[in-house]
Amino acid sequence: VQPPEKPLQAEEWNRLRESFQSPEIFEEVMFNSMVRCNSPIDVAKSLLTHVAKRNGDIAYNLLVKYLALCVQQGQTSEIRDVYDIMKIRFRVLESGAYNLLIRGLSNSDQWRMALTLLEEVKKIMIPSRTNYESCIKAASRHQEMNLAFELYHEMLAKDLVPTLDVLQAFFDFSRGMKGAELQKELFGILLYLRENQIYPHKTFMRSIKLWFESIPGGNWRGHLTSIKDSGQCPVCNHQLEDSDLTEEEYNNLRERIIRDVIHGTDTFRKTSPQEFEAFQKFVEDRFPFDIVIDGLNVSHIKPRKMQCENLFDAVNCLAKDNARLLVLGRKHMLVNSSNWKREIMKEMQNKADFFFAENISEDDAFLLYATLRSGKHCKFVTRDFLRDHKACLSDSLTRHLFRKWQLIYHVKPKKMFLSVFIQQPALCYDCVVQTTGDTWHIPYKDTFEEKYSYRVPRKWLCIQQK
Amino acid sequence: MQSANVLLKKIVRSSVLPFAAQHGMKKDLFPLSRTLSVSFCLKQDNSCSPSEKLDLDAWKNVMKSGLQEEVSEMVSEPRELSTLAAAREILEMWRLAGRSVPENISEEQLKTFVECPSKSAKKKYLKYLHLKELYKKNDKRKMDEKRERRLETASKTDETRRNSFVCLWANCMDRAYSWRVAQSMIFGQPLVFDMSYEKDMSVREVANTVRQMVLSEGCNRRSVDPFHIHFCNFKDDSLYHKEFIKHYREAWGKLLITVTDQCYTDVFPKDKLIYLTADSPKVMKTFDHNKIYIVGSMVDRSVKTGVSLARAKRLGLETAALPLEKYLLWNTGAKNLTLDQMMHILLTLKDTGDWKKALEFVPKRKYYGFVSKPVHELKKNLNLINTLKLGKRQEEVRKQFAKNYSKKLTQK
Numbered sequence: 032v033q034p035p036e037k038p039l040q041a042e043e044w045n046r047l048r049e050s051f052q053s054p055e056i057f058e059e060v061m062f063n064s065m066v067r068c069n070s071p072i073d074v075a076k077s078l079l080t081h082v083a084k085r086n087g088d089i090a091y092n093l094l095v096k097y098l099a100l101c102v103q104q105g106q107t108s109e110i111r112d113v114y115d116i117m118k119i120r121f122r123v124l125e126s127g128a129y130n131l132l133i134r135g136l137s138n139s140d141q142w143r144m145a146l147t148l149l150e151e152v153k154k155i156m157i158p159s160r161t162n163y164e165s166c167i168k169a170a171s172r173h174q175e176m177n178l179a180f181e182l183y184h185e186m187l188a189k190d191l192v193p194t195l196d197v198l199q200a201f202f203d204f205s206r207g208m209k210g211a212e213l214q215k216e217l218f219g220i221l222l223y224l225r226e227n228q229i230y231p232h233k234t235f236m237r238s239i240k241l242w243f244e245s246i247p248g249g250n251w252r253g254h255l256t257s258i259k260d261s262g263q264c265p266v267c268n269h270q271l272e273d274s275d276l277t278e279e280e281y282n283n284l285r286e287r288i289i290r291d292v293i294h295g296t297d298t299f300r301k302t303s304p305q306e307f308e309a310f311q312k313f314v315e316d317r318f319p320f321d322i323v324i325d326g327l328n329v330s331h332i333k334p335r336k337m338q339c340e341n342l343f344d345a346v347n348c349l350a351k352d353n354a355r356l357l358v359l360g361r362k363h364m365l366v367n368s369s370n371w372k373r374e375i376m377k378e379m380q381n382k383a384d385f386f387f388a389e390n391i392s393e394d395d396a397f398l399l400y401a402t403l404r405s406g407k408h409c410k411f412v413t414r415d416f417l418r419d420h421k422a423c424l425s426d427s428l429t430r431h432l433f434r435k436w437q438l439i440y441h442v443k444p445k446k447m448f449l450s451v452f453i454q455q456p457a458l459c460y461d462c463v464v465q466t467t468g469d470t471w472h473i474p475y476k477d478t479f480e481e482k483y484s485y486r487v488p489r490k491w492l493c494i495q496q497k
Numbered sequence: 498m499q500s501a502n503v504l505l506k507k508i509v510r511s512s513v514l515p516f517a518a519q520h521g522m523k524k525d526l527f528p529l530s531r532t533l534s535v536s537f538c539l540k541q542d543n544s545c546s547p548s549e550k551l552d553l554d555a556w557k558n559v560m561k562s563g564l565q566e567e568v569s570e571m572v573s574e575p576r577e578l579s580t581l582a583a584a585r586e587i588l589e590m591w592r593l594a595g596r597s598v599p600e601n602i603s604e605e606q607l608k609t610f611v612e613c614p615s616k617s618a619k620k621k622y623l624k625y626l627h628l629k630e631l632y633k634k635n636d637k638r639k640m641d642e643k644r645e646r647r648l649e650t651a652s653k654t655d656e657t658r659r660n661s662f663v664c665l666w667a668n669c670m671d672r673a674y675s676w677r678v679a680q681s682m683i684f685g686q687p688l689v690f691d692m693s694y695e696k697d698m699s700v701r702e703v704a705n706t707v708r709q710m711v712l713s714e715g716c717n718r719r720s721v722d723p724f725h726i727h728f729c730n731f732k733d734d735s736l737y738h739k740e741f742i743k744h745y746r747e748a749w750g751k752l753l754i755t756v757t758d759q760c761y762t763d764v765f766p767k768d769k770l771i772y773l774t775a776d777s778p779k780v781m782k783t784f785d786h787n788k789i790y791i792v793g794s795m796v797d798r799s800v801k802t803g804v805s806l807a808r809a810k811r812l813g814l815e816t817a818a819l820p821l822e823k824y825l826l827w828n829t830g831a832k833n834l835t836l837d838q839m840m841h842i843l844l845t846l847k848d849t850g851d852w853k854k855a856l857e858f859v860p861k862r863k864y865y866g867f868v869s870k871p872v873h874e875l876k877k878n879l880n881l882i883n884t885l886k887l888g889k890r891q892e893e894v895r896k897q898f899a900k901n902y903s904k905k906l907t908q909k
Contacts, residue, residue, distance in 0.1 A: 038553060059595075074551035083556035091593035116560045123583070155583060157616075162901035296697075299807035391778050391806070 032060055034070045038077035041084060058082055062096035073107060075100050084367045091121065095128050102135035110135040111144070123155060133162050137169035146178075147170055160191040167197050171204040179204075180216050187223075195235055198224075202238040207245045217242065221471065225464040236475035236492050241470070243494050250497040253471060258472075258491050262460030266493040269470055273462035275407065280432055285403040292420045293396045301393040310386060310397055317357070317384055319405035322349055325398050325413035326360035326382070328369075332414070336369040339379075343414070346379050356383035357401055358393045395420055435461075462487040469496040584611050586699045588623070599626040625701075644904075656774035674718045677751040681723040687789045688724035688843065689761045689770075692731045694795035697804055702735065706795040706836070707740035713840035714754065720743075726754040728794075729761040731739060739796075762812055765789050768843040776802060777816035780823065784846035792839055824856050825864040 032051065039047070051057045058078065065075055075097055083089050094117060101109040114132055117124055124132075129152045137145040137350045149166050152158045163186040169177040179201065186193060198220050205213055221239070224231065231239065240253035254266045276284065298304050327347045330338035342358070358379070358427055365387060379385070385426045386401075388394050395417060402411045417437065424430045464473050471494040474487070584607055592598040602610070606626060613619040690710065695703060717723045731737065742749050761770060773781075773792045791814070793805040809816045819842065821832055834842070838858050845855040854866060 071551055076556070080553060082558035087559060089556060089560060091590065092595045095594055112557060116557060120560060121590065123586050123590060125594055127594050127596075130611075150585055155587060216701040297804070297807045297809045297811075300803040303810060391810075 032064050034061060034065045034068055034279065034451040035074055036070075038073045038270070039081075040077075041081045044078060049353065050427040059091055061098070062093060062100070065494075066096060066100050066103065069103060070100070072097075072100055072104060072106055079438035091117075098128060098131045098135070102131045105135070105138060107136065107139035107141055110139075111141065126152070126156065126159070130159065130162065134165050141171035142166075142173065142456070146251065149182075157189055157191075160186065160194065163191060163269050164194055164197050168200045171200050174204065174208075176201075176205060176213055176216075184236050195229070195231065199231075199235045199238050202235075202242040206242050207247065209247050214246065215397045215415055218466075220465070221464050221473070224473075228463055230474050230476045232478065236473065238493055239473060240494065251494055252497060253492055253494045256491050256493050257489050258460060260459070264472060264491070266495050267470055267495045269467065269495075270474070271472060272463075272465050274459055274461040275433070276432065276436055277373055281403075281407060281436075284429065284432045287424055288399050288403060288420075288433070291425050291429075292423045293400060295423060299441050303392070306389060306392060310400070311386070314357075314401050314404050319355070320384070320401060320409055321354040321405075322356050323398055323402045323405070323409060323411040324349070324356060324358045325394065325411065325415065326358045326385075327394065328413045328415055337372070339364075339372055339375045343375050343379055346383050349412070350382045358385050359393070359397050359401070360385060360387050361390050361394060362387045363390050470494065509555065548751060553588070580611060581607055591623075597624045597627040599623065599630045601630070602626065655802070675753060677721075678718050678723050681725045682753055682755070685723060685725040686786060686847065687727055687765065689727045689765075689789060689791040690794045691772075691791050691805075691808070692728050692735075692737055692794050693808070694804070695732075695736055697797075697801060698795060699798075702796045702798055703736045704740055705798075706794050707737060707744060709796065709836035710794055711741075711744045712837035714752070716837060716840055717844065718753075720848075722844075722848060724844070724847070725749075727761070727763065727764065728754060728756040729759060729791075731756050731758055733877050760812075761789070761791055762814075767812075767814065770814050772805065772814045772816045772817055773818070773839070774805040774809065774829070775818050776806040777809075777818040779817050780820045781817040782820070784843070784850055786847070790843065794836060796835075797833065818854075820852065821856070821859065821864075824852050824864055824868055826861060826868055828863055828865050828871060830860070830863040 035043075035047075047061075048054050049055045051060070062075065063076060079089060079093070079097060082093065094113060098110065098113050101113065110132065117128060129148060133145045133148050136142060137150065145166055146169075149158055149162060152162060163182055167179045167182050167186075170176075170182065182191065183197070183201075201217060201220060205217060223229075243249070243251040243253055256264060256266050257456075258264055258271060262273075263269070264271065291305065293301060297302065298307065302310075324342075324345060326342055330342040332341050332345075346356060346358065364371050365373075365376065370433070386397065388397060395413075395415065398411055398413065398416070402409045419434050420438075421430055424433055430447065462474050466472070471492075473492040473494070475490055475492055476488050477490065581604070585602070586604060587734055588598050588607075588610075592600065599606075610619060694706075698706065701850065714726060717726060745752065757764065769787070769789050770791060770877055771781075771785075771788050772793075774793065791809075793808070797804070806816060818832070819834075821827065838860070841858040842855045845851070845858070849855070856867075
């Protein structure tokens with residue numbers, strides 16, 4: 032339905048309602064389309080008046096829809112009126128109405144009212160992160176940074192993840208402001224980005240840069256740059272943090288993988304205890320390896336070629352520099368078949384160690400174990416992103432460690448020309464927000480949306496104090 | 498003064514509002530809040546706008562005037578609410594706001610709702626209750642309609658029919674079925690349901706499982722040559738047990754099945770057992786009348802692959818999967834079937850040994866059709882159909898996308 036352009040009389044509304052196919056929901060549908068078309072609120076008011084006169088009451092959902100229209104147009108006095116009416120009419124309100132009220136009021140000069148509403152929401156449920164977002168933005172817009180940070184910490188304490196918008200608002204509105212406390216809080220936000228591996232997008236990065244440069248007497252200078260492969264910043268010649276996992280992190284990750292990925296709820300799901308024990312013994316006898324190869328995965332790289340030939344090429348190529356290789360496979364590879372020729376398999380076994388798992392076992396779990404057991408220098412070769420194994424890890428911290436470790440140690444065969452492996456150089460520096468006190472290095476994304484989670488940004492913001 | 502005020506309000510509310518709203522005297526009579534007077538001023542301003550006959554804020558007066566009494570009632574009530582009562586109120590408001598929320602909710606359900614760990618879990622649970630309520634209501638409506646219709650027809654045809662049998666169908670059939678199942682308990686082929694998955698399932702999944710098992714038991718009872726059903730690893734007072742009692746009530750004790758807390762490996766010789774699981778690498782070729790098939794009583798709504806295969810591996814049992822790929826051109830959906838579908842398929846196989854007939858019980862949405870030609874030929878046709886259906890252009894776009902995508906993957 033098309034909402035009318037001018038307020039209508041009762042009879043006119045009645046006529047419209049009669050002509051509508053299902054009159055019971057006429058008002059609802061009409062209000063929905065008013066919100067969609069952003070009709071003038073006078074029209075909506077005339078409909079409300081019509082409903083009120085006919086029924087002597089207005090249903091809650093209509094009030095909420097009217098409220099949505101008011102919020103959309105920033106009609107503060109109307110929002111307040113609706114709130115007053117709702118308050119006397121209903122004992123509690125629900126989240127939808129509160130969301131609208133908070134959003135509507137926080138954008139007006141009555142933004143303090145939004146704060147009281149937030150308190151009201153807290154009594155009945157946990158406010159959503161957008162509730163907090165509105166209030167924080169309102170407070171920082173009015174330069175009440177202390178209040179804004181108080182809300183921000185409260186939000187973090189409730190395990191709500193702040194939107195990048197909120198974080199950006201802090202930087203935008205503190206521009207040029209003095210105060211050691213404020214500075215500390217904003218550095219805290221940057222460290223929050225570091226801890227959660229969040230990369231700011233371009234506009235956010237710009238806000239950070241402008242804030243730094245605006246600190247009175249701070250003498251901060253920001254430059255956009257990209258880091259050299261060696262991990263050195265071309266602007267300030269600072270060497271970025273090493274990407275290696277610490278000893279503790281590494282051991283932690285290994286234990287978690289054995290516990291969550293290989294054993295999980297039931298060792299039998301991926302392997303069997305006998306098999307895992309045998310594999311453990313096999314690795315203990317022969318480690319450390321330099322490269323662990325996922326035999327089956329590699330053997331499918333070129334579909335036109337025989338599978339064992341693919342593997343053969345890979346082993347030959349990787350075996351060149353006296354590297355100790357371990358190839359993981361399944362028992363069926365040993366059976367002479369059109370894809371797996373016995374002679375070639377024999378020849379390969381001279382160049383590398385092989386372990387053949389049961390046909391129904393998961394060889395990826397072994398791959399992870401053998402690599403981690405061999406130590407930090409060991410790499411593995413597979414095209415698999417191992418997402419399902421990552422998902423088995425029980426907490427997000429370990430999942431992140433896994434991700435980091437994977438980025439460093441994943442040697443992926445690139446597009447092969449004549450079966451030549453080109454190993455992708457792993458990044459030797461850690462791609463997170465980092466600081467030395469008088470410098471900050473902040474990686475950022477070009478676009479707002481994150482296209483691939485496994486891709487780390489290549490662009491950096493270098494900030495240094497003169 | 499007070500009573501006169503109330504009286505007047507009532508009059509105002511009932512009929513003559515448009516008239517009353519335009520009278521200034523109302524202002525004096527109603528000791529109302531600030532906003533009302535504000536809106537009055539606004540109204541005065543509006544009076545010179547094009548819609549002069551319309552009082553746009555009249556609805557506010559209506560909403561407020563009707564409420565003075567109720568407000569005073571509310572104040573006397575204690576404001577402190579228990580969490581459950583508060584939750585009930587929130588639910589009520591959500592219902593008013595038009596969310597999918599059940600109209601009636603029991604104390605127990607409310608407790609489950611409050612204990613839901615996250616907002617989305619709460620929403621999901623409410624939607625589930627809402628739909629359940631809708632179905633129930635619809636069923637009841639249909640029942641009532643049916644009863645009415647029956648009453649009508651009954652009053653019309655009241656003549657006595659002559660028949661050589663006394664009409665005792667249901668009872669007789671029951672007895673005949675029971676006799677058959679009793680026979681099968683002595684001579685029939687065992688079929689084992691493995692009831693050891695309770696810890697792998699949520700409460701709702703257990704309820705679904707039991708429902709499916711009740712259906713399977715029913716169709717087994719009605720078949721020509723029933724299985725001898727065993728519930729193995731069945732613990733008394735387990736969640737399974739409670740759900741079964743909910744379904745069967747006192748009939749639970751009279752069911753013609755064997756229920757035991759022993760494992761099937763203790764009851765039957767190991768070499769005769771075959772564990773049916775969709776994850777099995779082995780595909781079942783024929784139905785063997787001398788083997789004992791095991792079905793895991795588990796509904797898996799989340800992704801827990803290989804749980805039953807792990808069990809079979811642990812016990813060193815033979816496994817098998819239905820030859821779905823061989824006989825059906827698969828469309829979508831997981832290859833694991835519900836327990837009652839499994840029962841239908843096994844019963845049909847037992848009676849006829851005909852795979853085609855048995856696999857009729859696989860839900861139609863999951864496959865395109867039976868394989869009559871070699872599979873690759875069918876797939877080619879299918880691609881052709883899809884191309885025609887989607888239009889040529891779209892297909893090209895998709896190919897392009899696939900190409901780019903693989904390029905990106907390899908570049909990375």
